[in-house]
Amino acid sequence: MKTDIEIAQQATLKPIEAIAQQLDLTTDQWEPYGHTKAKLSDSLLKDLDDTSDGKIILVTSINPTPAGEGKSTVAVGLGQAFDKIGKNAAIALREPSMGPVMGLKGGAAGGGYSQLLPMEDINLHFTGDLHAITTANNALSAMIDNHIHRGNSLNIDPRRVEWKRVMDMNDRALRQMVVGLGGPTRGVPREDGFNITVASEVMAILCLATSLDDLKQRLARIVIGYTREEEPVTVNDLNMEGALTLLLKDALKPNLVQTTENTPAIIHGGPFANIAHGCNSMMATKTAAKLADYVVTEAGFGADLGAEKFLDIKSRVGGFDTSTVVIVATVRALKMHGGVSQDDLKQENVDALNGGMANLQKHIETIEQFGLSYVVAINKFPTDTDAETEFITTWCQARGVDVALTDVFASGGAGGTELAEKVVQKAEETPENVQYVYDTNDSIENKVRKVAQNVYGADDIALSAKAQKQLHFYEKQGWGHLPVCIAKTQYSLSDDPSLLGRPEGFTITIRELRPSIGAGFIVVLTGDMLTMPGLPKEPAALKMDITEEGNVTGLF
């Protein structure tokens, strides 16, 4: 089979005008970025206020292997499959971060015949959204250090500046540093570090904002650190929300591109899926729902992380309904949950598969608890055997679970028509009536407990001394009503990445909290979350190249 970039380069892209016309957009509702990319007007959502909403289909998955289970590929393929069965669909997904693209991943825009195009641009600078977020984040950092340097009238405690600088890069050397060295003309020395851009609260804010004003108000509420008296210091105290909003004026506009089969795709925003909510932007999802009858969207990692946050945070804040859920499973991930080591995943092993089904079972129960309908999608890999895929199908049918074998990587939309038909049926038949896992009026501790018990299957939570102190402090600050955004390993339902399958009898340990007051949630850390990746021994970048004629290699 051809590589992703070969398929991408051989695909016939329509001019972006044609895609905009498919969506009935008038010329003042979008602006071109090159011939095959566009930005939608940030007032489009307001313009379309009276239009009825299409149905939102959320693609999630079981706990993944380190390589991922092709959730984006299934989402793109499902969008294309809707077209094949005569339904009007749009795809609304996250935009890739360049750091991982240059590091391990080499690309993050679907795969095979279910890709987002132009993949060379989407995987690199795209329309500059991540650069704008980096700039806004770092303009705030520069302003904080300048404030301290020039007399510190707000009395910011240099030891309590929580706001970090960011870069869209995998750069381990920037994780921990001392800045401001070199004497009085070079600022005030303090400990600092860089996160990757997608971990910036600015990214989370951009992805939840629904207008320039909403964006500005959220930015103003960011807590950048504390005074010596431990009072929170906000962006509003620094008077920077206007400049930051200005820096983000274009980044707030959703991006329009197309898939390998010319299905419209709105690709916008990409917050971290553990310390943030891990979904594409609210503007993109809501706009897509105005423009198409079916919107296919996804959330990061498995249903325990991504779907929970999509439902409890994003859909609650956005006040929109989720119509039905697709739970992506793969033979290899299920075998891993059944005890097979990563090196042996290519060998047929129905016994291990049987053992691993408990992981899928738990995610099914989670979606049922949310009160939503769902379809299981088996994302086919070339190494899957018939015995294995049939086992999963039979397992599902025996439990009355709708299941579809999908082959969208190799066959594009045609490989996903069964899934699309089952999704349509679910979406038409079932009520849209989500039951959130917690009430926002619950205490922070109880919110976390409910997610841990009902979504992860834990017995209970345990709080570190630091977390206990923070809980008290946060409730006192009036932050207790915010939803919780739990950062946890994606590999296990528990907080121990080595506990695969469906672990039981475990406790989730809450190490630390962080306020994301602009985004509007409390981040809850259950372990040592790395917010700046490092490069591997052989970074993907070493294979990247472009010829004088503009032919790109090394993205995949």
Add this chain to the structure above:
Amino acid sequence: MKTDIEIAQQATLKPIEAIAQQLDLTTDQWEPYGHTKAKLSDSLLKDLDDTSDGKIILVTSINPTPAGEGKSTVAVGLGQAFDKIGKNAAIALREPSMGPVMGLKGGAAGGGYSQLLPMEDINLHFTGDLHAITTANNALSAMIDNHIHRGNSLNIDPRRVEWKRVMDMNDRALRQMVVGLGGPTRGVPREDGFNITVASEVMAILCLATSLDDLKQRLARIVIGYTREEEPVTVNDLNMEGALTLLLKDALKPNLVQTTENTPAIIHGGPFANIAHGCNSMMATKTAAKLADYVVTEAGFGADLGAEKFLDIKSRVGGFDTSTVVIVATVRALKMHGGVSQDDLKQENVDALNGGMANLQKHIETIEQFGLSYVVAINKFPTDTDAETEFITTWCQARGVDVALTDVFASGGAGGTELAEKVVQKAEETPENVQYVYDTNDSIENKVRKVAQNVYGADDIALSAKAQKQLHFYEKQGWGHLPVCIAKTQYSLSDDPSLLGRPEGFTITIRELRPSIGAGFIVVLTGDMLTMPGLPKEPAALKMDITEEGNVTGLF
């Protein structure tokens, strides 16, 4: 009078298609970035190989005051004035850096009725060129630290990594730091620092490259530091030139916009004017020359820095002719050179003006030494008195120097027609026959000496012990044939910023050299050059804002 941004917002922009049509571009020769910006194809220069070249007009100035003398405004106004007198002109200028825009400047796209539009975009993210340069620069940094972290097979000396990270920000706290702290999983601790993006060698390279291949070859030659045996380590040794070129594939394409009066403007690249050559890109200048009969371009700071480098480096490397030079002078800067303090510049003072003319006289002599024709442009400020402007005019006429009073800030192109007519006359009458100040085969030391003596008016140069050692080392490395790029204060002809007017009897002290082997020159430092600015007490960013309707304030 209205503010710059008010004028910009009230201007009637043509769709960028119309500007492209004015330049006879076919639709495959450019791509839109929004409705009023475009990128030109990077193969356009090759496509137009058989077209004859327009005349290149270089705008330079006397030694400026800290506020600048409006060189960009005069360049934009002159371009518009060409239109007024029926000549086909294009403007080719540098793109602004966001750091200074957020810091002191608030904007850098001309001023008044001689602006580049859309100024809100050009002053901020524009088409993402600076972000791409930042990313390429920092991808290289991440790769260097990753290489050291993972075994350091190239034997890079962590104490001799000369390649710094960059950010397009005024952020003094990043000038000097220790990175890689936190133990073995966080890399190898070493001293580091950030420069502002425009000081990156990647920026200088992008501005001198004429094709993707040329870009790649230049990137491959970058020296990132030295081994423990003091052998240079290059990007080619790290195998990163392919990925870096890919990251710059769109940044290499020149940007097309328009002025307040709809004159085409190609705005591309913006290297530092002291540690780099300070001119817009080679691609932009050469492309503009293919598309218009007259190209107005500029070079940073006064003629001692910008024009010298434009001629000795850029035009020599590019093999193009410079037709005539405009030397911008202002009443206030000349008074400063005559001894008036900055606070008193608004008061009429013809005596001081008389004293300051020596500075203009020296720059005139410099341009004459280069064998080029010139016109002096008096860039009018509201505080200038008739007696003052008449004094300069009379002074010039008495010496047979062509001079034009220009008022392009307040009157647009109409304020520059006298200048345009005189420039046309010079360009038509005089031969294009530049005499470089030095021969590239001169020793590095002699190249520097010739610039110091002939352009700055110094008695001689003095070398620090470090510079002497480096000279020897560089010649041994085979770098002796490269042009020199001297970093010197812009305020004085000497290396002492307090020596205004036309100092005499001084020595230029060479503190240190730096190799820019990818850009293709040796940087020669004559003092402590700051390559990362800081924010002032009241940064311009504090006044920036955008309303829900998209109205921008605070850029000027």
